[in-house]
Amino acid sequence: MADVLAPPSTTKTSRIVYRQALMRDAADQAEVFYHAVMQGASNHYTLAQRRAWANVLPREASAWAARHLLYTTLVATSDNRCVGFIELDGRSGRVETLYVWPSLAGRGIGTTLLIHAERLLVEDGHAAIEIEASAMLVDRLQRRNWQNLGEQTVERGGELLTRYRLRKQLNAIET
Numbered sequence: 001m002a003d004v005l006a007p008p009s010t011t012k013t014s015r016i017v018y019r020q021a022l023m024r025d026a027a028d029q030a031e032v033f034y035h036a037v038m039q040g041a042s043n044h045y046t047l048a049q050r051r052a053w054a055n056v057l058p059r060e061a062s063a064w065a066a067r068h069l070l071y072t073t074l075v076a077t078s079d080n081r082c083v084g085f086i087e088l089d090g091r092s093g094r095v096e097t098l099y100v101w102p103s104l105a106g107r108g109i110g111t112t113l114l115i116h117a118e119r120l121l122v123e124d125g126h127a128a129i130e131i132e133a134s135a136m137l138v139d140r141l142q143r144r145n146w147q148n149l150g151e152q153t154v155e156r157g158g159e160l161l162t163r164y165r166l167r168k169q170l171n172a173i174e175t
Contacts, residue, residue, distance in 0.1 A: 014078045021073035027061035028082035033099050034059050040102035044135040052157030071096050074116050076109045086113040093121050095131040122170050130167045138164040
């Protein structure tokens, strides 16, 4: 099991840096994912649902490093530690995952990661971006002009979880 990531600094002076993921970010990604699900989603899903969800992906750096080969992965870092990330399937224009350390949620980190992902998709000629969002994210996305295409139920480890399929039209901005 990966070393446990200490909670990131939450001081307002910590600078968030956005960049392409590196192999050294993989262990932090595993911890961000685990804590975002287990703590961050606690008001929207039961403990059993969160455990099943968290067990979908291993809490091991090697598993997350391997995902870098499948998806364009962008990270948000603070003090050189990953505190949020997005995995983007550039072929389909789909966000595979988007997670932020729970104590940093609501500070615009996820929004900024999405903005960077949208820019990459526009540059690649995509007209839209899609995501299957959790109950904790759907309202935030709808406030940012994402269209809710409907509720879905998925099974994870014998538990049923609600998620929402959303889509946003992308517009190229001339600079």
